[in-house]
Amino acid sequence: MFRNLPFFVVVILSVSSCNHVRVNADKQKSVSHVNPHVKAKQKSSGVKKPVPVWGYRFVITGDFNGDGKKDTLTEHYFSGIIHKETNKFYDNADYDYDWEMTHRQKPYSFISCNDPAIHKLEIAKEATFGLLYLKNEGDLNGDGRDEISLVRNNADFSSLNEYSIMTYKNNGWVNLYWFPIWEWQLPQLPEASNQYGLFGIDGVAITNSDTTNQRLLKELTSFGGLAKKVSKNKIRIIYRSKEISVDTIIVKLKDHHPPL
Known part of the structure; x- marks a missing residue:
């Protein structure tokens, strides 16, 4: 009865082996059929690589x-x-990518003067996108020197910021006065500018049009700023107050900041 058993075992193993080969062959055909389709789909999606955008530099x-x-x-x-000088932003990218790349390259920003006797003003050691605003405010305190105002473009997702008024004194830049602001109180910058939503920064708008950039530059240079001298050592500021979104008050420079 069992003399033919080896023969049956060989037959069963041969059939099983053939079935296994056939299944693997079918899988390979399936994979070879799907992969080109997936590759073609990814290729046809048209996703562009992020392109470095220099960003505006104040002078x-x-x-x-x-x-x-x-x-x-x-x-x-x-x-x-x-x-060395580098780009601030990227085109074809979202704000998360700008934020990540900025922290990776550990940028530092500063303001230099053509007169070597005036020391450079460090904007920030930590990651920022440079400046949102820079302006000559004129002589606010009557010491014969022009003061400047500046706003840092922090690498964060908040639209809260500070408007700082700086003066050059004793061979260095010192903070004369500061007050809280909303970043959207400032004009847009040429080439690349923050975009704001209900909960802060939504992204960065890249402007490739020369005509639009010229218009934005004109609006920026004609912007009067958020501080104005009303008398010696007194200025009018447009700031972010506790009570309402934006308020205008007259303050004394000696107080260094408004009531908080």
């Missing part, structure tokens, strides 16, 4: 050390990796 003039000569202040934005 202002004035007599900042009281020597009677015109000085020029220039914003710089350096990569902490190569220690």
